[in-house]
Amino acid sequence: MSEAASPVVPLISVERLYKSYDGPPVLKDINLVIEEGDLVSIIGPSGCGKSTLLRCLNCLEILDSGRITIAGETLERANRHDHPDHAFRERAHTLRAEVGMVFQSLNLFPHKTIKENIMLAPMIVKKEPRDVAEANAMRLLEKVGLLKHTDRYPYHLSGGQQQRAAIARALAMNPKVMLYDEPTSSLDPELVDEVLEVMRGLDRDGMTQVIVTHEMRFARNASDYIIYMEHGEIVEISDEDEIFMEPKDERTRRFLRQYVGRDL
Numbered sequence: 001m002s003e004a005a006s007p008v009v010p011l012i013s014v015e016r017l018y019k020s021y022d023g024p025p026v027l028k029d030i031n032l033v034i035e036e037g038d039l040v041s042i043i044g045p046s047g048c049g050k051s052t053l054l055r056c057l058n059c060l061e062i063l064d065s066g067r068i069t070i071a072g073e074t075l076e077r078a079n080r081h082d083h084p085d086h087a088f089r090e091r092a093h094t095l096r097a098e099v100g101m102v103f104q105s106l107n108l109f110p111h112k113t114i115k116e117n118i119m120l121a122p123m124i125v126k127k128e129p130r131d132v133a134e135a136n137a138m139r140l141l142e143k144v145g146l147l148k149h150t151d152r153y154p155y156h157l158s159g160g161q162q163q164r165a166a167i168a169r170a171l172a173m174n175p176k177v178m179l180y181d182e183p184t185s186s187l188d189p190e191l192v193d194e195v196l197e198v199m200r201g202l203d204r205d206g207m208t209q210v211i212v213t214h215e216m217r218f219a220r221n222a223s224d225y226i227i228y229m230e231h232g233e234i235v236e237i238s239d240e241d242e243i244f245m246e247p248k249d250e251r252t253r254r255f256l257r258q259y260v261g262r263d264l
């Protein structure tokens with residue numbers, strides 16, 4: 001008998017995800033599978049639900065209904081009247097621990113040095129001894145190219161350096177997946193590449209990453225595939241070149257028209 005290929009178990013799977021904020025749904029029937037090591041870009045117009053999707057994935061928002069599985073941990077809800085019980089909240093907590101998140105706004109603790117920013121959560125949440133947390137912080141600061149700035153305070157760093165420190169801080173919790181919500185949108189243009197380069201490096205290391213971005217060139221060059229969202233729905237999941245050369249859906253075509261003629 002020939003050896004069967006081992007089944008590919010997705011690292012993230014989202015099924016029939018609905019989410020609303022006291023009104024019409026903001027996410028409607030989202031279905032999505034992301035495999036380990038993938039780098040996935042999510043694009044789409046403002047207000048289409050990109051941030052809400054990321055916030056549901058790391059349980060900053062609780063889904064109304066559907067199922068989210070990350071690294072074997074499943075969160076499921078039948079409908080929004082299905083009150084999250086203790087076990088549900090415990091699972092949400094476990095699931096959140098698997099997910100690192102970096103936001104658009106620079107949100108390091110201002111009164112802590114860069115190194116302390118990175119050591120804090122592992123010491124408090126994971127009870128890591130100080131020397132272990134410090135050694136780990138130094139390793140991560142080297143990875144994001146900030147070894148020279150370990151004892152500086154955030155306000156002494158550029159936006160790009162702060163965002164790299166924020167990535168290191170998220171990595172310090174040893175997540176299985178990293179989510180980024182427009183991580184370069186608040187940066188001066190000349191600082192964008194150094195942050196994107198860190199994500200490329202993590203991709204080479206095999207990290208699973210989901211990035212909401214307007215950096216179309218990065219989306220095209222670095223992603224394994226691109227998700228186009230509109231009005232709370234996934235319109236198209238497409239190969240990174242195909243979506244630019246030949247979008248399948250008229251809505252995607254319309255959105256990407258604004259980038260025509262730019263050097264992507």
Ligand SMILES: Nc1ncnc2c1ncn2[C@@H]1O[C@H](COP(=O)(O)OP(=O)(O)O)[C@@H](O)[C@H]1O
Pocket residue numbers: 021026044045046047048049050051052053
């Ligand atoms: N906390 C909230 N309360 C109420 N409405 C919200 C909240 N967050 C987002 N929304 C609404 O949900 C929709 C999707 O928002 P969002 O996920 O932030 O979209 P995007 O990130 O694609 O711009 C928008 O109409 C927005 O106004």
Ligand SMILES: [Mg+2]
Pocket residue numbers: 050051052181
């Ligand atoms: Mg957003």
